[in-house]
Amino acid sequence: MAIAAVTCPNCGATGVNIETAQEYSKCSYCGSMLRTKEVLHLELEGMALEKLRRNARRSFAVKQYGNARADWARAAQIDRTDYESYWGLVCCAMAMHPGRLIRRTGAAAPEGYACDALKEYDCALAYAPPACKAEYKARVEAHNARAREIQEKQWALQRFRDRMYRLRIFLLVVAVALSFLALLGGPIYGAVLGGLAIGAWAGQGIVALKMR
C-alpha cells in the first residue's frame, strides 16, 4: 500500500499521511475524513502553484519580465484569488512601461502613456489583506509620480526644442536681411555683419543639435 503526505484542507496540517489505495483517510490532526482523490489533486495543484510563483519571482528578480508574467498569469489562473500573482503582473507592467497606471474612463489612454494592468491591479486589491493593499497603493502612487515626472521632463524638452527651432528660423531670416544691408554698405561692413549673422545662426544650430 502506498502512503502519501498531504496537507489537510480542513485544519491546514502538513505531512498528513494518507493511504492512496483507500478512498478515504482520516486526518491524524483534526480527525476529519479526507477524500484521497480530492486531497491528492489539491496537493498537485498546490505544488504547481508554488513552483510557478517561485519561478516567477526568480524571473522578475533577474528582469526577465516576459517569463515572470507568463508564470504569474498561470498561477492566477489556477488560484483566482491569488493576490500575490496579480500583484506580480502589475509589477511586471510597471517595470516594462514607464507610463502611468491610470484608470481609464471611456476613451483609450494616450499612446505609450499608461500601463495596461488595471484589471490585475483591481484583482490584487480585491483579494489582498489590508496591509498589502496599502503597500500596493503606495507603490503604484510612487510609480505614477515618477512617470509623471518623466513625462513632464519630456514635454519641457519638446517645448524647448520647438522654441529653438523657431529661433533658428528667425536668425536665418535676420542673417539674410543683414547680408543684403551689408552689401549696400560696403565690403568690410558687409563681411563683419554677414559673418556675425551666419555665426549666430550656426551656433544656434549646434546648440539645437546637442539638445537632440
Ligand SMILES: [Zn+2]
Ligand atoms: Zn486535519
